[in-house]
Amino acid sequence: MRVEDTRLVRLADIPPTPWRNGGGVTRELVAWPNAQDWDWRISVAEVASSGPFSRFYGVQRWLAILAGAGVRLDFPRASVELTPRSAPLAFSGEDPVICSLLDGAVQDLNLMLRAGAAGSMRRVAGSLGSTIDVAKTVALYNLAAPAILRVDGLAFGVPGESLAWRRLEPGARVDVEADNALWMEW
Numbered sequence: 001m002r003v004e005d006t007r008l009v010r011l012a013d014i015p016p017t018p019w020r021n022g023g024g025v026t027r028e029l030v031a032w033p034n035a036q037d038w039d040w041r042i043s044v045a046e047v048a049s050s051g052p053f054s055r056f057y058g059v060q061r062w063l064a065i066l067a068g069a070g071v072r073l074d075f076p077r078a079s080v081e082l083t084p085r086s087a088p089l090a091f092s093g094e095d096p097v098i099c100s101l102l103d104g105a106v107q108d109l110n111l112m113l114r115a116g117a118a119g120s121m122r123r124v125a126g127s128l129g130s131t132i133d134v135a136k137t138v139a140l141y142n143l144a145a146p147a148i149l150r151v152d153g154l155a156f157g158v159p160g161e162s163l164a165w166r167r168l169e170p171g172a173r174v175d176v177e178a179d180n181a182l183w184m185e186w
Contacts, residue, residue, distance in 0.1 A: 006149065006151070006164050006165070007164065007165055008156075008158065008159075008162055008163070008164050009164075011027060011029070011163075014027040014028065014029060014044075015027070016046070022049075023047065023049040023050075023051045024047040024049070025045070025048075026043050026044070026046075027045075028041065028042075028043045029043055029044065029141075029163045030165065039114050040111070040114070040117065040119075040186060041110075041111075042109070042110065042111050042112075042141070042184070043109075043112075044107060044108070044141075045107070045108050045110060046105060046107050047105060047107075047108065049101070050099055050100045052096070052097065052099070053073075053098075053099055055093060055094060055095075055096065058093070058094070058114060058115040059093030059094075059112050059115065060090065060091075060092065060112070060113045060114075060115060060117065060119065061090065061093045061111070062088045062119070062184070063082065063088060063089050063108055063110055064086075064087075064088035064089075064109045064123070065082045065083055065086060065106055065107075066108055066109055066143060067084060067106065068084070068101075068102075068104060068105055069083065069101070069103035069104060069106070070082050070084065070102045070106060071101055072099070072100045073091075073098070074097065074098040074099075075095055075096075075097055076095070076096060081102070082108075083102075087122065088109075088122060088123070088182065093112060109182055111139075111184050111186075117186050119185065119186030120185055120186070121183070122182070123180075123181070123182055123183075124140075124176055124178045124180075124181045124182070125179060125180055125181075126177075126178075128175070128178075128183055129173070129174065130174055131171065131173050132169070132171065132173075132174060133170060134170055135167070135168065135170060136167070136168060136186060137166070137168075137186055138165065138184065138185045139165035140163070140165070140176060140182070140183055141162070141163045141181060141184070142161070142162055142163075142164075142178055143161065143182075144161075144179060144180050145160060145178075145179045145180070146158065146159055147176065147177060147179070147181050148176070149174070149175075149176055150174070150176075150177075151172055152172055
């Protein structure tokens with residue numbers, strides 16, 4: 001493993017793209033293999049007003065609130081409130097979802113995978129360690145104080161408001177130390 005195999009994207013380096021409905025902006029941190037025909041995508045959205053989510057057919061989504069009071073998401077059969085302390089929510093991109101801001105604008109992190117890809121997203125406050133069982137992509141979005149991502153003992157610093165990601169082979173050892181981050185794998 002080489003530390004240079006880890007890619008870093010800083011939120012501040014990505015220009016915002018306004019939504020067509022005027023309700024916010026998105027910063028696409030990475031879309032693989034490209035922005036037009038991606039298999040997976042990670043973005044940060046700034047949601048300025050309540051309204052419907054864009055639907056993504058054939059896509060599994062994860063959403064985590066980064067900043068702001070939070071949102072209420074109304075699905076056809078249930079409603080869920082998410083705050084910066086809530087666990088990330090996984091749902092089908094096909095679901096019609098209405099988002100209501102709880103108390104002003106929010107910032108959220110989105111992971112989207114094409115259907116059939118198994119994935120996960122979870123919050124990290126402290127330490128996380130695991131050995132990779134199958135080849136997969138892993139990513140760490142760090143919110144504030146610098147975090148450390150170690151792969152097979154090689155350390156990589158992840159600044160606040162930054163995403164580090166890489167592909168790993170089975171048997172790789174991953175350790176994370178972070179005060180406030182989101183860990184993703186697929």
